[in-house]
Structure formats: C-alpha cells, structure tokens
Amino acid sequence: MLALGDKNMMFQKDSILARLKARNHITNLLLFQLITCLFILLDVPLARQFFGFVFFTMVPGYIIIKLLRLDNLSKTEAIILSAGFSVAFLMLGGLLINEFCPLVGISQPLSQMPLLVILNVFVLLGEILILLRDKTVESWTIRTTDLSLPVLLVVVLPILSILGAVYANAFGSNLILLIMVAAIPLLLTAAVLTSKSLPSRFYPVALLMISISLLFHSSLISKYLINFGSDISLEYFISEATIEKAWWGPIGDPALGRFDSMLSITILPTIYLKLLGMSLTTIFKVLYPLIFSLVPLGLYRLWQRSVGNKYALVAVFLFMAQETFYTEMLGLARQMIAELFFVLIILLVSNMKMQASKKIVCFAVFSAAIVMSHYALALIFVFFITVAYAFLVITRHPSRNITLSMVLIFFAIMFSWYIYTSGSASFKDILSYGNYVYSQLGQFLNPASRGSTVLRGLGIDSAPSVLNTISRAFAYLTELLIGIGFLGLITRKVTVRFGKEYLILSTIAMIFLGAVILVPGMAKTLNMTRFYHILLFFLAPLILSGAAVICKLASKREKEFQTTLLLLFVLVPYFLFQTSFIYEVTGSESWSLSLSGYRMSPYQLYYKLGYFSDQGFFSSQWIRENFDFHSSQLYADRSSMPLLTSYGSIPHGEAPPLTNATQLSANGIAYLSQLNVVYKIVVADYYVCDLESLTFLNEMNKIYSNGGSEVYSNPR
Secondary structure, three states, X not given: OHHHHHHHHHHHHHHHHHHHHHHHHHHHHHHXXXXXXXXXXXXXXXXXXXXXXXXXXXXXXXXXXXXXXXXXXXXXXXXXXXXXXXXXXXXHHHHHHHHHHHHHOOOOOOOHXXXXXXXXXXXXXXXHHHHHHOOOOOOOOOOOOOOOHHHHHHHHHHHHHHHHHHHHHHHOOOHHHHHHHHHHHHHHHHHHHOOOOOOHHHHHHHHHHHHHHHHHHHHOOOOOOOOOOOOHHHHHHHHHHHHHHOOOOOOOOHHHHHHHOOHHHOHHHHHHHHHHOOOHHHHHHHHHHHHHOHHHHHHHHHHHHHHHHXXXXXXXXXXXXXXXXXXXXXXXXXXXXXXXXXXXXXXXXXXXXXOHHHHHHHHHHHHHHHHOOOHHHHHHHHHHHHHHHHHHHHOOOOOOOOOHHHHHHHHHHHHHHHHHOHHHHHHHHHHHHHHXXXXXXXXXXXXXXXXXXXXHHOOOOOOOOHHHHHHHHHHHHHHHHHHHHHHHHHOOOOOOOOOHHHHHXXXXXXXXXXXXXXXXXXXXXXXXXXXHHHHHHHHOOHHHHHHHHHHHHHOOOOHHHHHHHHHHHHHHHHHHHHOOHHHHHOOOXXXXXXXXXXXXXXXXXXXXXXXXXXXXXXXXXXXXXXXXXXXXXXXXXXXXXXXHHHOOOOOOOOOOEOOOOOOOOOOEEEEEOHHHHOOOEEEOOOOEEEHHHOHHHHHOEEEEEOOOOEEEEOOO
8 A cells, every 4th residue: 555655656756856857848848938038029130030930930839839739759750740730820911910900900911010910829839738638748869979070060061151151252262162062972981881970860950951051052152132933022022012112912013913912922921021130032042941951851861761861861852852952942932931841741641640631720720831832832732632532542542641631621621712812823723734735745856855954964955065064964874773673663663662653653753753753845834853852751751772782683782882883972962063063173065053153154143043242232122222123114035034023123014125136215214234234144035135236225325333333325
C-alpha cells in the first residue's frame, strides 16, 4: 500500500512539473510576442525586422500544430510545418481582415495597427487554448556537441554568400563567392564519404545553409530587383498597388488579373511590409528566399524515410544544383511561396501515420494556400492528384492518403477562387493555355515547336563551345540516371522503400515530362526549365536508383560505396557547371550574374537577366514622380519595361515599344535606359537596332539625364 501511495505521489509530482514546464513554455512565447510588438511599435531598427519575421513566420504555425495535436513530429517537420501554417495564416488571416474590417468602418484594413492587433489576438487566443488544454508542450533544443570543420563550414556558408554578394556588387570582385561555391561540393563529398566529418543529424542544417547560400548569392548581387527573365517586376507592381491602398481589391487591369488574385504577392508582402517596416525590394530579395529555402528541407524529410539520410542529402543536392532553383525562381515570388505548400502537401500525401481527420484539415489549409499563391503550380498538382486517385480506383488499390475527398476539396477551392476573383482572369488564362497547346498539335513533326530549351535538353541543339558540351554531358547523365532509376523501380531491379503513393506520383511525373517534351507548345506555357524544376520534386530520388542499377550491373561488390562514388562523379561537376563556376575560372562565356556579371555583354546583363543600374533606378523614380500616363504617352524599348513597371509604376502595356520605326504621338515621351544611352543598343519588338537609327530623337527635347538614362519629349 505504501509503494502504491508513493507511485501516486510521484505521478502527481510529475504531472505538476509537466504543467509547470508547459506554462513556462507558453510564458516564453508570450514574452517573445510582447517584445516583438514593442519592437514594431517603437520601430527599433534591425530588432523589428528580425524578431518580427521570426515571430510571424514561425509562431502562428507552431500554435496551430499544437492545437491540432500533431505529435511525433521530427524537428525538421515541425519547422517546415510551422513556417507553412504561419505563411498560410498570414495570407488567409489577411484575407479575412481585408474583407471584414471595412464592415466595421476600417477603410485601410491592411495597415499596421489593424494587422498588428488582430493577428496578435488570434495568436494569443491560441496560446491560451494550448495552456488550458495541454499538460505538456514540447520545446525545441539544439545540440552543439561533436562540432567539426564541415559543421562550422556549414554555418559560415551563408555569411560567405552575403559578404561575397555585397563585395562583388561594391567592388566587382567575385573571389568570396567563388570560395563559397567551391566549398559546397567539398562539403557534400565529405558528408557522404565519411559520417564522422558531418554527422547525419546535421544534414537538415547543412541543407538549409546551402539553400540560403545559393539563393542569397544570386538575390543579393544587386541592390535592386533582378528579373532573371521572369515576372518579378509585374509582381512588384501588383504588390505596390495593394500596399498603397492598404487594401486588396481588383486592380482593374485584365492583363494582370491572374497576378492580382494571388495572395502571395498582394496580401502577404503587404503584411510583412506594414509589420516589419522593410522595403518591398528587401522583402522579395531576402524574406521570400528565406521562406523558399525551407523547400529543400521538406524534400529531405520526404525522401529520408525511403532512401536514408545520406542518399536523401544527395537527392536534395541535385534539386538545388539545377540553376533554376537559384536564378529563375528568384524572379517568381509567388511560385517561391507556393512551392513551400507544394512540398508540404506531398509530405501529407506520403505520411502514413497522421490521423485522417487531421490530414484533411492540413490538406485543406495547404490546398487553399497553394491555390492562392500560384495558379500554374495549383493546376499541376490537381492534375497529379486526380490522375493518382483515378489510377488507385482503376487498379482497386484504395489509399487513405489520396482520397476522393482530397480531390474534391482541391477542385472546389481552386475553381471557386479562380472563377470568382479578379474577373475569372486566372481561369480564363488556364483555358487560353489549353487552347494554345491544342492549336499547336498540327506542329507535332516540327521540332522547333517544342522550344529551344527542350531541343537543348534532348541534345538536338548544338553546343557553342567544348566546355558547354561537357556541361551538357553531365546534365544528360543526370537525366539518364533518372530514367534508368525509373526503369529499375518499375522492373524491381532495385528495392527502394517508396510508398505506393509516391511511386504513383513519380510515374505520373515521368509521363508528364514526356508530354512536355513531345506535345508541341506545352513547354512554352510555363517554360521548360520551370517544368523540370517542379518535376524534380518527384524525380530527383530516382537518380539514386539509376546509379544503383548501373553499379549492380557493373560489379557485385561494395555496391553502396560504388554508387556513392558514381553519384559524386556526376553531381559535383554538374553543380560546378550549373553555377558557372567552371566557366568563370576558365574565362569562358558565363550566365552567372553573381560570378561573371562584371564581364557580361550589356545585352545579356541588362536585357536577358534584367539587371538594373543606379542610374536606371533614379530615372525610373523621376518618371514615377513626374510622368502622367493619362495625359502623355511613354515609349520605351523592351529592356526598359521591367524597370519602368516595377520602380516607375508604369502599368503593364501602357508603354508602346520604342523602335526605329516608332511614330511618337504629339504628347509622346521617349525613355532611354543604360543599355540605350551608354551602349547604344535598343531592343525593339523582335530585333535589336542601334540608337543612331532612332533619328526622331534629334527633333525632340532632352528633359532628363543622369549619365546613364535619358528622357526626351516632343517640342510643344
């Protein structure tokens, strides 16, 4: 009896200690929340930005995880889910604030005080519910033992990236960036060849640091936006429209309707700007890449279950090595946000342990978030999950991870949002893309209908140099290994513990890749490089199976070690070529703005990559303050339009192209950029001409000049 009484007393004591720990944890969150609010209200430099970003990008999601009782999560999963739920909370919560606050007389609901008060009230209510309901609240701890040189190098990588980008931008020296890029494959090699150099528990940290380093080495190379041939200027224009009104509503431009309906570039950047006091440029160049850097972390966790720590690290390295990840994606703010939800949904679909009711809630939240972030990625996912469900039904292998309710939920959210927002612009664009592909079917036997990127990927397009030929050879090797890996899986030549859902999705991805290559015009609807980047979410691990098949055929001894060596032999040079490291050290033609921008041709720098100079920025600000497009007509060449759309606030399509055949109206104004003034190159509609051929400029008055940009007007 005494022993039983002692056990009861010990149990009560443990229960009290657990509740005290939970209260202490919630108290710490409340203190963090209070400090963050004070820093925001007092506008404390740096502290406001750092604490505000960490709090609003992590804490709301952490609260939601605890409210949903999502237990048994690894630290990696907890971090990714916290970020995903937090960003979704900001977007969807911001939408509710935008819609309901005007009903109570708040005309600018997306201004600082309404956002700060309402968002914090929701977080506070969540904290109180957790405190009242839960006896224990697990906190995160970080182990700092067993530090080694590779571990320290991992932490130093982002510092080298930031310092290198700033130094290259200021002094034109790329030495620090070259060291940073070279260190990444060295770190990978050390990690996979010996577990002592970098313990596997540090792999998630290593991937996060590498991801941030690659993204920052490109995004921070300039003080201004860099297009990388993508839509960031239009996204900036749309974001500014919401920020200026402090309210999200129709922008009134049918051509931009599909952008206007994306909360990832309307409400989300507005919330960050109002709460953190950062410029919109900094939000797109720093905060969005930080959020996007979590995507490789999610893929690592997804693949870790099937292929183990080491090979999951290698597969994620392939995903990050492809240049689209750290170039083109930086010009697509809405897709960066959407891909976080994309990887979270794939994680949900592949999770066998989560309760069905909780999975449906998470799926609905992330489905809404991805639909409101990027229409193309949402369309791709609905295709994948619909085909996967149909396959499961036809083969009579039902799955609780891909269900009819999931398909219907995603369809309902997607089509409701795209039809009833922004004049159905997104839905109309989806139909127009389908009509375009249908109209191109008659060109099936014409290879050019697939686009130059597809032809280059198939080896049909000739390489401009020997180094480029070698670069393509390593790229083809990665594609070949993925193809062999897929054949090895379906023929069971290799055994990988992928769940049936992931195997089905990978099969659909291979079919989808074949369709993008074979169907005329399909690759042009999004861009082949972006298609391939998205499909790597499913295909990247297949490179492991491909290497295993080859090593199994070549030898029956030490297959794992040989497989690792083969992967390193292919991926290390592939990475060095993709980053243009080899092109830079050999002085060959390079497409890396970070490593080789100082020696690029003006046409490549200012037009193809969309680099903005100081003179261009200041002249666009002058245009913004002094030009009235309602009473005057602005003309500019194609290289100038991204600059004028973003920093000049010139509406899309309001500036007719400036060419040697342009007939300026009586109230016409001609804008000349750095490329035009300094290098005498004018990018007309579909050709390039010399500035001297614009003879009508001789009859106009120069009303602005800063040495790199000029503005002319017709004499009155």
